[in-house]
Amino acid sequence: MHQVLSTTPGVLKYRDISCFCQAAEDVWDCPCYSLQDVVVGDVPPTEGDQSEVQTQQHRPDVIELHHCGKWCIVRYDDQPYPSIILEVEEHSVKIKCMHRNSRYDLNRLYWPSPIEDVNWYLDDEIMCLMPEPVAVNKRAIQVDEKIWAYLKEELGL
Structure with a gap:
């Protein structure tokens, strides 16, 4: 039931329960079921994404x-x-x-x-x-x- 996906190099997205609610529109990273991000390795983020990736790497939106x-x-x-x-x-x-x-x-x-x-x-x-x-x-x-x-x-x- 777990789901792991990647839409950006060096960033994995995961959740405990898989979701396919927007699969018909080719959208796999909907926010359903507490989608979390983790940065893998030393991939430099793009210029506008620096603070967003840093925060995602360290703190989930909700402690569950x-x-x-x-x-x-x-x-x-x-x-x-x-x-x-x-x-x-x-x-x-x-x-x-x-x-x-x-x-x-x-x-x-x-x-x-x-x-x-x-x-x-x-x-x-x-x-x-x-x-x-x-x-x-x-x-x-x-x-x-x-x-x-x-x-x-x-x-x-």
Whole structure:
């Protein structure tokens, strides 16, 4: 039932439920069933599409139930915190947050212990989805450099 298509080089579009509502008009990328975009590789967008592709790469229009278990960045006090989405209810998202390792190296994070940092946030506080971070030692992780650059630009870090 999943559908994956591409109408632009380097951009894949996907949805959980296939849709053929405009297939007779040769339109395959209708917005039905939460059509999502992802940029693949380092394909440079056309001049007018730069901001649109950047946003599509990082933040879906709506955080939905199928995003549970995915990694994201939540904005709290204008700081980015890598997190895992645990639950989604209407416009609220329950997430488990990581903490920064030091205030000097913002891109070194760890899971707090012994108490987990689990809270509900509004879905517009989710800045972006991201791949699982990379371990830099036994306890700390690091967010992908391209995503970290995007966060620094968005938050002015």
